[in-house]
Amino acid sequence: MATTEEVGTMFSRVNVDRVSLVIVDQIKGLIREGKLRPGDRLPTERELCQRFGVSRVPVREALRVLEATGLATVRVGARGGGYLTSPTAERLGEGLSDLLSLSPLTAANVTEARMIVELGILPLVVERATADDITELYDLIEAGGTALQDGTYTMEMSAAFHIRVADSAHNPAISMLVRGFHGPLLMSLEKAMEIAPAMGRLGIDEHLKLVDAIRFRDLAAAETVLREHLHRTARRVEHTRLD
Amino acid sequence: MATTEEVGTMFSRVNVDRVSLVIVDQIKGLIREGKLRPGDRLPTERELCQRFGVSRVPVREALRVLEATGLATVRVGARGGGYLTSPTAERLGEGLSDLLSLSPLTAANVTEARMIVELGILPLVVERATADDITELYDLIEAGGTALQDGTYTMEMSAAFHIRVADSAHNPAISMLVRGFHGPLLMSLEKAMEIAPAMGRLGIDEHLKLVDAIRFRDLAAAETVLREHLHRTARRVEHTRLD
DNA sequence: TTGGCGTAATGGTATTACCAAAGTAAGGGA
DNA sequence: TCCCTTACTTTGGTAATACCATTACGCCAA
Numbered sequence: 001m002a003t004t005e006e007v008g009t010m011f012s013r014v015n016v017d018r019v020s021l022v023i024v025d026q027i028k029g030l031i032r033e034g035k036l037r038p039g040d041r042l043p044t045e046r047e048l049c050q051r052f053g054v055s056r057v058p059v060r061e062a063l064r065v066l067e068a069t070g071l072a073t074v075r076v077g078a079r080g081g082g083y084l085t086s087p088t089a090e091r092l093g094e095g096l097s098d099l100l101s102l103s104p105l106t107a108a109n110v111t112e113a114r115m116i117v118e119l120g121i122l123p124l125v126v127e128r129a130t131a132d133d134i135t136e137l138y139d140l141i142e143a144g145g146t147a148l149q150d151g152t153y154t155m156e157m158s159a160a161f162h163i164r165v166a167d168s169a170h171n172p173a174i175s176m177l178v179r180g181f182h183g184p185l186l187m188s189l190e191k192a193m194e195i196a197p198a199m200g201r202l203g204i205d206e207h208l209k210l211v212d213a214i215r216f217r218d219l220a221a222a223e224t225v226l227r228e229h230l231h232r233t234a235r236r237v238e239h240t241r242l243d
Numbered sequence: 244m245a246t247t248e249e250v251g252t253m254f255s256r257v258n259v260d261r262v263s264l265v266i267v268d269q270i271k272g273l274i275r276e277g278k279l280r281p282g283d284r285l286p287t288e289r290e291l292c293q294r295f296g297v298s299r300v301p302v303r304e305a306l307r308v309l310e311a312t313g314l315a316t317v318r319v320g321a322r323g324g325g326y327l328t329s330p331t332a333e334r335l336g337e338g339l340s341d342l343l344s345l346s347p348l349t350a351a352n353v354t355e356a357r358m359i360v361e362l363g364i365l366p367l368v369v370e371r372a373t374a375d376d377i378t379e380l381y382d383l384i385e386a387g388g389t390a391l392q393d394g395t396y397t398m399e400m401s402a403a404f405h406i407r408v409a410d411s412a413h414n415p416a417i418s419m420l421v422r423g424f425h426g427p428l429l430m431s432l433e434k435a436m437e438i439a440p441a442m443g444r445l446g447i448d449e450h451l452k453l454v455d456a457i458r459f460r461d462l463a464a465a466e467t468v469l470r471e472h473l474h475r476t477a478r479r480v481e482h483t484r485l486d
Numbered sequence: 487t488t489g490g491c492g493t494a495a496t497g498g499t500a501t502t503a504c505c506a507a508a509g510t511a512a513g514g515g516a
Numbered sequence: 517t518c519c520c521t522t523a524c525t526t527t528g529g530t531a532a533t534a535c536c537a538t539t540a541c542g543c544c545a546a
Binding site for chain 3: 044045046060063074075076077078079080081
Binding site: 287288289299303306317318319320321322323324 | 524525526527528
């Protein structure tokens with residue numbers, strides 16, 4: 001007969017997770033291990049049922065979760081079924097915006113984090129920006145200028161510029177972070193405040209100075225410009241709640 | 244008879260979304276409008292079925308999606324069902340880390356981004372760290388020291404320390420970011436490389452120096468220590484693939 | 487030979503009915 | 517008063533079925 005202590009170590013905690021969760025985890029694991037890659041087609045629902053030895057309901061729930069996470073899309077019809085997709089930063093921002101609107105994060109919180117990231121990557125940007133990067137940045141600025149004259153300049157265009165700057169660091173992880181922040185943050189701010197034309201003009205001027213500094217690989221100047229630029233926009237959102 | 248152009252505008256693209264998606268959107272909408280708040284209990288599955296006029300499967304799929312998005316938890320049993328939750332920094336970071344570890348990013352990408360964030364927040368940490376923060380950081384270091392002697396020191400404990408440092412910036416958005424970095428990504432690295440005892444000793448010494456610098460509000464010293472610390476661990480990861 | 491059309495095969499979507507397991511809460515006895 | 521039992525609520529999972537969307541293929545005609 002085993003003592004109580006022995007029994008305590010004999011049995012390991014049995015995991016009675018939801019079946020759908022187990023399936024999701026297994027598929028995620030396969031993705032992590034590289035055995036499944038974006039573009040791959042998952043087996044049909046019926047086949048997944050057989051492989052996992054479960055009925056269709058949990059399998060479908062798992063597919064919905066993968067879909068919601070941005071890991072897969074499910075098509076109907078012949079040649080339909082689950083297809084793995086590589087989660088984009090856009091999808092991340094989508095999910096994030098839902099959560100941000102509920103979470104105790106304030107716009108000031110997000111802005112502060114954003115400043116840290118965007119200022120922090122400047123050394124990389126100044127070092128790695130290619131001629132193409134610079135050209136595209138100037139193009140964005142020009143587009144912003146004409147939009148400003150038309151009165152069609154939006155916060156979204158400003159966001160696009162900052163995202164393009166981040167892309168010039170040539171690190172996909174950083175691109176994802178910045179995209180993740182800009183989407184939800186600016187979408188909610190856009191509703192709250194119209195862009196005053198003078199404000200836009202000043203913003204675009206600063207964008208221009210920033211790209212100039214990047215072009216000349218002048219880190220100090222770039223930092224000065226961007227810090228002032230971000231601080232100025234930060235002050236506008238200081239007391240704004242995300243809602 | 245209508246002309247072709249007229250017909251072109253007469254019909255709008257029919258988009259028969261999945262029922263589960265419609266349900267999710269409706270609930271999200273109610274949350275956004277404030278008609279549903281964290282802590283609220285959703286109607287039971289059966290009742291949702293009646294209200295939406297659909298069967299249980301789509302309803303359950305919708306609940307799974309809400310769960311996966313971090314907007315709700317579902318309990319079984321009497322008084323069970325869906326309860327809306329307010330997403331925490333932990334939950335947000337979890338989603339972020341999932342995304343990072345499942346996207347085609349290299350360890351070097353993520354490490355670089357991590358360094359930018361963790362170094363970037365140091366000014367805030369040095370400025371805002373409370374006595375409690377400092378005490379807890381020392382506690383973590385002490386726990387790490389004893390664990391090291393026992394041979395039970397793990398990457399996870401190191402991660403906990405860095406997360407606690409980030410929490411000392413007292414910005415939930417930043418906490419979320421750093422938690423996102425120290426998720427499954429580092430856990431998978433943990434498998435790849437054992438912590439050499441000497442390595443751990445050195446790491447903990449650096450942790451100690453970092454907290455000392457934070458305590459004395461010595462930003463320059465803190466930056467020097469952390470930069471070296473992160474660079475050292477980064478070098479170990481440099482040629483490691485995420486797989 | 488080739489283009490278009492109809493049909494069959496494929497595979498997700500939703501309904502219904504049913505049972506099992508897990509919590510909760512209320513009732514009853516010591 | 518406290519604990520235990522019991523009954524009920526509610527989700528979790530299975531199975532069978534019908535239905536609809538999409539694609540592939542083969543046939544027929546030009």
